Amino acid sequence: MSCARVFETTRAEGRAALVGYLPAGFPDKRGSLDAVRAMVDAGCDAIEVGLPYTDPVIDGPTVQAAAQQALDAGTRIDDVMRTVEAVASTGATAVVMTYWNPVERYGVERFAQELLDAGGAGLITPDLTPDFAPEWIAAADARDLDKIFLVAPSSTDERIAMTTAASRGFVYATAVMGVTGTRTTTSDLAEPLVARARATTDLPIGVGLGVSNGDQAAEIAGFADAVIVGSAFCRAVLDAPDLPSALRGLSTLAEDLAAGVRRG
Amino acid sequence: MTTLDPAPGASRFDADEHGWFGEPGLFGGRFIPEALVSALEELTDAWHEAMADPAFIADFEQVQREYAGLPSPLFHARRLSDRVGCRVLLKREDLNHTGAHKIRNVIGQALLTRRMGKQRVIAETGAGQHGVATATAAAYFGLDCTVYMGAVDTRRQALNVARMQLLGAKVVPVDSGSATLKDAINEAMRDWVASVDHTAYLFGTAAGPHPFPSLVRDFVRGTGDEARAQCLEQYGVLPDAIAACVGGGSNAIGLFTAFLDDAEVEIYGFEAAGDGVDTPRHAATIHSGASGVLHGARTYVLQDDEGQTIESHSISAGLDYPGVGPQHAQLAHSGRATYLPVTDAEAMEAFALLARTEGIIPAIESSHAVAGGLRVAERIATEKGPEATVLINLSGRGDKDMGTAIEYFGLGEAETAGEPA
Numbered sequence: 001m002s003c004a005r006v007f008e009t010t011r012a013e014g015r016a017a018l019v020g021y022l023p024a025g026f027p028d029k030r031g032s033l034d035a036v037r038a039m040v041d042a043g044c045d046a047i048e049v050g051l052p053y054t055d056p057v058i059d060g061p062t063v064q065a066a067a068q069q070a071l072d073a074g075t076r077i078d079d080v081m082r083t084v085e086a087v088a089s090t091g092a093t094a095v096v097m098t099y100w101n102p103v104e105r106y107g108v109e110r111f112a113q114e115l116l117d118a119g120g121a122g123l124i125t126p127d128l129t130p131d132f133a134p135e136w137i138a139a140a141d142a143r144d145l146d147k148i149f150l151v152a153p154s155s156t157d158e159r160i161a162m163t164t165a166a167s168r169g170f171v172y173a174t175a176v177m178g179v180t181g182t183r184t185t186t187s188d189l190a191e192p193l194v195a196r197a198r199a200t201t202d203l204p205i206g207v208g209l210g211v212s213n214g215d216q217a218a219e220i221a222g223f224a225d226a227v228i229v230g231s232a233f234c235r236a237v238l239d240a241p242d243l244p245s246a247l248r249g250l251s252t253l254a255e256d257l258a259a260g261v262r263r264g
Numbered sequence: 265m266t267t268l269d270p271a272p273g274a275s276r277f278d279a280d281e282h283g284w285f286g287e288p289g290l291f292g293g294r295f296i297p298e299a300l301v302s303a304l305e306e307l308t309d310a311w312h313e314a315m316a317d318p319a320f321i322a323d324f325e326q327v328q329r330e331y332a333g334l335p336s337p338l339f340h341a342r343r344l345s346d347r348v349g350c351r352v353l354l355k356r357e358d359l360n361h362t363g364a365h366k367i368r369n370v371i372g373q374a375l376l377t378r379r380m381g382k383q384r385v386i387a388e389t390g391a392g393q394h395g396v397a398t399a400t401a402a403a404y405f406g407l408d409c410t411v412y413m414g415a416v417d418t419r420r421q422a423l424n425v426a427r428m429q430l431l432g433a434k435v436v437p438v439d440s441g442s443a444t445l446k447d448a449i450n451e452a453m454r455d456w457v458a459s460v461d462h463t464a465y466l467f468g469t470a471a472g473p474h475p476f477p478s479l480v481r482d483f484v485r486g487t488g489d490e491a492r493a494q495c496l497e498q499y500g501v502l503p504d505a506i507a508a509c510v511g512g513g514s515n516a517i518g519l520f521t522a523f524l525d526d527a528e529v530e531i532y533g534f535e536a537a538g539d540g541v542d543t544p545r546h547a548a549t550i551h552s553g554a555s556g557v558l559h560g561a562r563t564y565v566l567q568d569d570e571g572q573t574i575e576s577h578s579i580s581a582g583l584d585y586p587g588v589g590p591q592h593a594q595l596a597h598s599g600r601a602t603y604l605p606v607t608d609a610e611a612m613e614a615f616a617l618l619a620r621t622e623g624i625i626p627a628i629e630s631s632h633a634v635a636g637g638l639r640v641a642e643r644i645a646t647e648k649g650p651e652a653t654v655l656i657n658l659s660g661r662g663d664k665d666m667g668t669a670i671e672y673f674g675l676g677e678a679e680t681a682g683e684p685a
Contacts, residue, residue, distance in 0.1 A: 054441060054573040055558065057453040058297045066438050077570050100295055101557040127560075129298050131282075134289075154298035154460065159301060164389030177299055178458035 003169030014219035021230030023050035043258025050100035053247025060181030066234035088119030112139035122146025130166030164201035183210035214260030221264020283474020285594035294589035321636030338494035349645030364660030372483030389582035390445035392424025394468030399433035410650035414444035469512025484518030511583035515659035525570035534636035536578035537605030627660035
């Protein structure tokens, strides 16, 4: 299901969408399927399925640890697609968050087709900007897949316009200058960045990097169309002694965040 | 002697404005988080302006001359020459301040940092040579310095950690991933994403996203510019072949650049083959890798069938890297340069050979160039006779490698072997 459908729903309900991130294969291959279902059941509108990669340059220690655990468990691209299917089968939207090299190596066309076949909506590409993405843009456009590119506080207005013009589904605004990880206060860079992006596009704008609780989610939901949470979900699993308590932790966090996006 | 090309973009071997070498889309480019794009564009502008500014060039050349001890000599290795049957020349980058070619790069980038008004520099390091060079330049220019180093490497290279600390740098061990050079680069990138408004990333090799491969090349190309002029001046000829070791590839591109347009000069890069390219333990990226994206550029990468980086192995930490600079990928692809593997064993044999025949203890990295260069020299000697010339880049000295040498050759024993009193 495409991201556009999610935002039709959330806009009708007058709220922001909640997007939760978890790497495929984390905490292990089977647990990962249960984990994403628990996140959807507890209120995530969409799941960002991470493709674990050996060299994740924009991830902080928490997501690195989660992705490394998934790699150590032998997670492959096929497992990523199975996780996407698990999300899609719940009726929620699944997008894949991936560094570029695994897609390039696997074959851009092949990856895009398998993603489509698994019911995935599109890709978030943290180290691929539209000006270096002709292969992905062609493969996505041929299949109506969502292309979620990132804008940053350091982006020039010109680059924001270029990026939003190339995006489909939504635009990912990175709220802080830094890597992924929870932060105790939300960034004052997020709102101006969302405003600058809005000036260039009608696409929904999602804000990520740093959100860890319902109050922060509510604050961001006040000016963004989606609140994206990653490290806090990974942390909930990493801190749990076993899968049942990990699933409870994910549910508790998702409920808190889901209530937050409804307060915003 | 001019060490800098004042007009980037002037050669057909240069990258285009997007950082592509050769055919657009093939090698190079800029595959990075959007958050870093503005910093790289700022760096690109500053670099272009600096290279066109005679005052910057004069500063660069003065610091190289008075502080780094450049130009380095071109040395005729007579006993090695006798051995292989033709003239063997060594470009003595091992005599540079801090012991390697790397000082050229950091002086250039530190001057650029100062020009951009930034007060802090960060760097990655494998064996510690680039870290030591960066810490040295930071001390010289009064910049705050943080060096990221794989935790495995901080243990293997404790002496260099101490040198960096003595020079005033903060050394941060990196535990993530394989805890080696590639992970140190990842961690430096993470720092930079968060600190980019006041921090410059002094990248240690001619790899990474545009403009680093070209920018680093401009700062290290003095090696080849000097060597070419010295060879002509001292011997009246160009070399028949030149050779350098290739990890990321900065010393190699430093040597090669001046000779790229000399079609009669054969160009050889020697990659670390570790236990052998038929084993899983090597770092022969061009020989055994596949095209992919690592650390911001499309180049050859040691990777599995799903694009996960495969850990490299070499006895030489400076060549122990699963990627390679994109210009080398292009030079290999186009056939202008030839890249061949040299094993740990071959490199260590050359390490000992150079010590005994010429009284020079080379870096183990450079020993790969010596081993490969001598192979080339033996062939050229049989083809062209004793007047032929092979020029090898001796990119660094081996003081840092004595621990490895002691272990490899079992050297400590002789101390107690009953020498006469």
